[in-house]
Amino acid sequence: MIYDFNKVTDRHGSNSIKTDLALARGKPADVLSLWVADMDFPTSPAILEALHKKVDHGIFGYSCLDDSFFTALKNWMQTEHDFSPDRRELVTTPGVVFGIVCAIRAFTQEGEAVIIQTPVYYPFKNMIVANNRKLVTSSLYEKDGKWFIDFDDFEKKIIDNKVKLFILCSPHNPVGRVWIREELERIAEICLRHKVIVFADEIHNDFVYPPNKHTVFSTLSEEVAENSIVSMSVSKTFNLAGLQFSTNFIKNPGLRARFKAEFDKTGYDEPSIMGLTAARAAYQNGKPWLEELHKHLKSNIDFVRDFLKDKLSLVRLIEPEGTFLLWLDFSKLGTKLGLSDSEIDDIIVNKAKVWLDRGTMFGQEGEFYQRINIATPRPLLEEALERIANAFAAVVE
Numbered sequence: 001m002i003y004d005f006n007k008v009t010d011r012h013g014s015n016s017i018k019t020d021l022a023l024a025r026g027k028p029a030d031v032l033s034l035w036v037a038d039m040d041f042p043t044s045p046a047i048l049e050a051l052h053k054k055v056d057h058g059i060f061g062y063s064c065l066d067d068s069f070f071t072a073l074k075n076w077m078q079t080e081h082d083f084s085p086d087r088r089e090l091v092t093t094p095g096v097v098f099g100i101v102c103a104i105r106a107f108t109q110e111g112e113a114v115i116i117q118t119p120v121y122y123p124f125k126n127m128i129v130a131n132n133r134k135l136v137t138s139s140l141y142e143k144d145g146k147w148f149i150d151f152d153d154f155e156k157k158i159i160d161n162k163v164k165l166f167i168l169c170s171p172h173n174p175v176g177r178v179w180i181r182e183e184l185e186r187i188a189e190i191c192l193r194h195k196v197i198v199f200a201d202e203i204h205n206d207f208v209y210p211p212n213k214h215t216v217f218s219t220l221s222e223e224v225a226e227n228s229i230v231s232m233s234v235s236k237t238f239n240l241a242g243l244q245f246s247t248n249f250i251k252n253p254g255l256r257a258r259f260k261a262e263f264d265k266t267g268y269d270e271p272s273i274m275g276l277t278a279a280r281a282a283y284q285n286g287k288p289w290l291e292e293l294h295k296h297l298k299s300n301i302d303f304v305r306d307f308l309k310d311k312l313s314l315v316r317l318i319e320p321e322g323t324f325l326l327w328l329d330f331s332k333l334g335t336k337l338g339l340s341d342s343e344i345d346d347i348i349v350n351k352a353k354v355w356l357d358r359g360t361m362f363g364q365e366g367e368f369y370q371r372i373n374i375a376t377p378r379p380l381l382e383e384a385l386e387r388i389a390n391a392f393a394a395v396v397e
């Protein structure tokens with residue numbers, strides 16, 4: 001292997017929220033962190049080389065997009081996602097969540113309703129609430145180890161609350177679904193029928209495990225493209241979240257103008273030069289690294305599945321179709337040991353000393369679930385699972 005995804009790089013003291021906020025967030029100082037969705041390995045050497053060149057150039061003044069960036073972006077979208085955005089559609093933001101906030105503010109008024117499908121990435125809810133919009137949730141449901149959309153509930157909630165905006169998570173964090181075309185079409189039809197604008201957060205689109213296939217929401221039809229914003233980023237794909245650069249594609253000129261007007265009000269201006277430099281290098285030369293990363297993630301998923309079977313057989317893995325975040329169901333273990341959701345969480349954090357994301361952070365549907373980030377070297381993943389298995393074994397003794 002050219003890239004060593006099993007080499008452990010110590011992140012402590014590197015201003016990483018994953019490792020350096022443990023005490024501040026009430027976790028033990030020696031906790032092993034597999035919570036927030038970034039990766040524990042350095043990015044692709046091709047990106048590092050581009051960043052080094054920029055550092056050697058030494059000038060970090062105001063920056064702008066150029067043809068080489070857009071060509072690289074477009075080639076990537078075409079090759080990886082059968083998506084051919086026009087340059088005019090592009091609006092960059094310093095992150096996907098920033099784009100979500102622009103959309104909330106652009107397409108709804110205070111008090112108006114925004115719908116999300118819970119359990120889901122928690123900033124969706126937080127941003128809706130923080131901007132004084134009405135939070136409407138439609139619960140996903142689990143059947144035979146797979147999570148699904150309740151379309152009737154989704155439509156009813158839209159009608160009852162006069163919903164104006166839907167924030168779609170595709171692929172879905174944390175339930176690991178890669179929505180199939182038919183599911184997306186049903187969602188799109190409902191939203192068109194009730195004039196609900198769709199913000200499709202597709203940040204996890206480069207983590208899809210075959211035979212699953214990601215469908216870019218706006219490619220469903222011309223009508224859907226006119227009614228949606230699609231947001232993507234190199235930040236998950238190449239572990240560049242700290243460089244704060246993401247891309248939104250808005251085909252409809254009216255929606256784009258409203259989105260940009262909100263963006264302009266924030267006072268944020270040109271994109272970060274390091275974010276832009278890294279993104280261009282990623283799209284141009286990042287593929288070989290990503291291919292190897294996929295092999296590592298696949299083998300980590302296999303490892304978790306086998307580990308659970310051997311040592312934590314009451315914990316169920318929801319088989320991921322996409323993302324590097326696994327959704328683990330502890331409900332049977334809780335029933336067997338007579339433990340509540342918060343007792344399970346306490347054992348994981350304070351006895352096992354492993355920091356995962358507790359399922360209820362994503363919505364009440366996440367009760368008894370924990371989300372584990374497997375984009376980490378195997379030794380860390382193994383240690384985390386061993387610690388968890390030992391901590392529950394100690395409860396039984």
Ligand SMILES: Cc1ncc(COP(=O)(O)O)c(C=O)c1O
Pocket residue numbers: 037094095096097098121169173201203204233235241246
């Ligand atoms: C679904 C989803 N959207 C957005 C983000 C964060 O995006 P950004 O850091 O670009 O704001 C994450 C990070 O975990 C995510 O899972």
